Amino acid sequence: MSTTGGTPRTGSHVLPHDERVSSWFPDFLRKELAPYPGRGAIVARMVIASTITAVLVVVFRIPGGAIAVLLAMILSREDIVSTTYSAGLRVLSFALVALFVPVGGRLFASVPIMHFLWQGISIFLCFYLLRALTNFAIASTLCLVVTNILTIWYLPGPAERNVKLTLWQVAAACVGALVTLAVELVYYAFNKHDEVITGVDSRLKQIEELMLAYAAGEPVPATVNRELSRYAVVGAGVLRRHIARTADEPIHRMRMSTLVSLTGRSIDFAAGMAASVPNCTSDERERMGRLALRIAEIRHGLAMPNQPQHQPAQWEPEPESTSTPLLSELEIIMSLLPSVLSSDTSLDPRLEILDTPKEESRILVRDAFANPEYLRYALAGTLAAMLCYLLYVGLNWPALSTSVTTCVLTGLTNIGSSRQRQVLRITGVIIGGFIFGMGAQIFVLPAIDNIGGFALLCAAVSAVAAWITTASSRLSYAGLQLALAFYLIVLNDPSQISLTAARDRVLGVLLGTFMMWLVFERFYRRPAMDVMIGQFIRNTRLLAELAETTLVETDANTIVRVRSVRDRISSGFQEVTAQSDAVPFETGPERAAHMAARDRIRRWQAAERTFYLLQSPLLQFRVFANPAQRNRPFYSIENQFRLTCGQVFRRMAEHIECQIGSGAKGATAPTAAEVHHDPVPQLVPLLDTLQAECKEPFSEREQALFRMARTIGGVVDRMEQETATELLFSRE
Structure with missing residues (x-):
């Protein structure tokens, strides 16, 4: 009996596609919700940013506050540079929305047929940008704001009122982005560390633990195996991009690039060992123990960047292993790393790995105007959203306008992903809307008479949503929908608490989900x-x-x-x-x-x-x-x-x-x-x-x-x- 990819073989493969949900779903949830290094810190920052934003929305009675809190949860937290960049782009895009929507609404909202065409064109642009913009995170948040503002111009009304509400919506979005940026700045002010060095150290730590397990003759821990595989597949692109953004001196850039390149190679070797070397000889175990000590010395040097770097004792790689060359390759890399870290040693010319060329800065993807697939996708999404629009306008039921936002947020590039997001969205809406949102309005909010109690309520729900959001892509979307549904009910109109409005918003989500399923199933079938x-x-x-x-x-x-x-x-x-x-x-x-x-x-x-x-x-x-x-x-x-x-x-x-x-x-x-x-x-x-x-x-x-x-x-x-x-x- 042999195995390939974890599937048992006895002459033929056993296909597990008939497994029942009950057999795999509990284990799936356990793995997705299990803590991992750094998850608690990310969740804490998300909760702090969203709670502060929610308090500001309530104190200053900002209309459309749900969008502000959602943005506080989804803004990039990769590092301070990317967070600042992401926040700046969002504020700029929201400023453009503040010009586009009122001008369009003022020109076309007074005539019904022109209002209809304006809505259709605006929604078409949203779906098109979801595919054509190079930054999908910016595109999705931009479309979220646009679709929410469009509901303000549901019927021709006083121009002053519509423009005022539009500007409040944009201001709310900017508040969420700026509060998140402020929280991140404070966090990094008290937790000063080099992102590249931290990334290298976390990778070397996994290699050290692998060597210690081999040296002790123990099986490779599952967490180490998983982390090595993840680092090997993800690569070191994030660290290289950070070097390109922050390292100005050519010599420092070269050293950091070489450090990242060597670390990336060592991760490949270590992951290969974990996958292909179940056991080793006693001689190899001794060598692995010595290598683990060597890695610990290197990590200690990385942790003390302000102290003068000293050249460690001379250490030469030992002869090739009789079972695998991966151990010797790792020893070679670890013998080179100290020379990279030493400021008074020149680099080996073979290790002067060139910087990755800077990517061309583009707003739209290269084939934005040449690929007909983008046009078909935008037309299908527009059809689903406009069907929702016709229905809630025909029924004179404006509270169902959340259906249009649902169409935009669940509209991905193929049927499966769209359905996956629809299922996650429905699950998040049920938990965040019916259980947390309406439950809070019935049982909790009537008993709260101060801002402290409200902040605790928001923090508790945000913590649940943030923990789910920081899971893998298979589950994280449900956390965002949980937060959005809750804050649509509690914060979208802070001056009004109504179970009827909460019910209508949840029904709008269900309507949008149904229309996306109908249109993409029949007219844009791409499994x-x-x-x-x-x-x-x-x-x-x-x-x-x-x-x-x-x-x-x-x-x-x-x-x-x-x-x-x-x-x-x-x-x-x-x-x-x-x-x-x-x-x-x-x-x-x-x-x-x-x-x-x-x-x-x-x-x-x-x-x-x-x-x-x-x-x-x-x-x-x-x-x-x-x-x-x-x-x-x-x-x-x-x-x-x-x-x-x-x-x-x-x-x-x-x-x-x-x-x-x-x-x-x-x-x-x-x-x-x-x-x-x-x-x-x-x-x-x-x-x-x-x-x-x-x-x-x-x-x-x-x-x-x-x-x-x-x-x-x-x-x-x-x-x-x-x-x-x-x-x-x-x-x-």
Whole structure:
């Protein structure tokens, strides 16, 4: 019996897509709501910012205060620079809204047909910006404010009143952004730390704990394994962007970039060890114990930036491990890190990794006006929102206008994600609206006669919402909806407490959810399964490109290209995971086939992630191999191996791609004979043949790298065999 991606195999894979919700949902909630390092601090800052904003809204009777508090919860808290940048962009965009809506409303609100067209065009722009703006967070909050302001111009009224309420709505949004920025500034004033150093230290800590577990002969802790995998997939892009924003001196930038690059490589090696080395020899355990002490020294140096850096005692990497080269690679990196941190030591030229080129500053995506998909998406979303508009205007029921906001907030790029957000939104609305919101109006608010009691109520609900919001993307949206529903009832009109208004707002949310389901199901059908398979195929081709990349020493352009490809692969892995979470929300006759395909894609992606992690030593060998190594037979063997890997990945992508379409229908799925492609050499036999034909013995390092290549070959061979013999949509 063997395992692949955590799925048991006894000749054939057992597909878990028929599991009942009761069997996995409790464990899902436990994992999503479990604390993790830093979660408490983030939640505390979110609660403080939202509570202060809520108190300001009530004290100054600011209309539309729900938006202000919601913005206080969703503003970026990655670091002080990104928070300031995000807050500034939001305030600027809200200022533009303050000009756009009143002018448009004044010009078109007095004539019914023009008012209708103005509403439609405004909503169309909202949906279009959700796809066309490069910053989705800005687009979503901007559209949230716009749709709320549009309800002010529901019927022609006194211009002064409409403009006044519009400006109050914009002011409320700005208050939320500015309060959050102030809280973050105070937090960082009392918690001064370098974001790059903190990020590096947290990664080195996981490696140290991994080495300590190996040295003690204990199994790798699940938390360490999970954190290493997360860091390996996420990469070091956030740290590099922070360096680009804050480091002005070229020498300091070079040192920090090298530190981040070395740390990122060490994370890849450590994650590969955790995934492929279940146990080690006594000699290796001693080496790992010494390496853990070395990492502790490096972390101590990072924690004392103001003290003079001293060069640690000379420490040379030990001979190659007889089981894995990953340990030796880690030792090499840890022997180089002190020289990077030492201010009086020049860097090894091989380690002067170039800064990532600055990304072009763009407001709209590159194909904003060329991709017809954006237009179709905006038209479908506009249709759903305008159906809601016609219904609540025809019924003269303006309180149902929350339906339009619901359409904008649940309108993502495909059916599955939209349905996933709709389910999460309904769940959040039920908890935040019916239970917390209406429950507070009935049982709590009548007994509160001071601002302190109200602040405690807001803080308690905000804490629940913030804790859910800081979960993964599979659950976090429900926390935002919980907060929005609660504050729509309690704060949207501080001068009025009405159960009727609360009921109508909740009904509006349900109406918007229904209209989005109806329109996107019938007129814009684009299942999450299609998006997931398409992204998986792109990831497979990117892995082929990565394997086939020829590196010439430390060629600048090639290194930058490799880094770009690896970043795209990491982002692609996250996109496939996000879409796989959305597939179970889809319905229809082909759902069973889609769920079977989802199980296979998730299993195959686990194999691709293993390849992504384990190929790092071979990649480093190609980058830093000296001319003498390139003249040895092993280099040509490694070269042929990686080119064959690229071939295998391209054939797998073609094989999966040819099953899209008819295979998704289930009954018309092609047979294995119909889905045919030319045979591809098996990598393990290929390596064995090449080794047998090689007349010159391998060096100790080459033997270790060969064993690693053979491990990679086994992973790829198993995946290639599965993709060739298992039909993607087969339910067997």
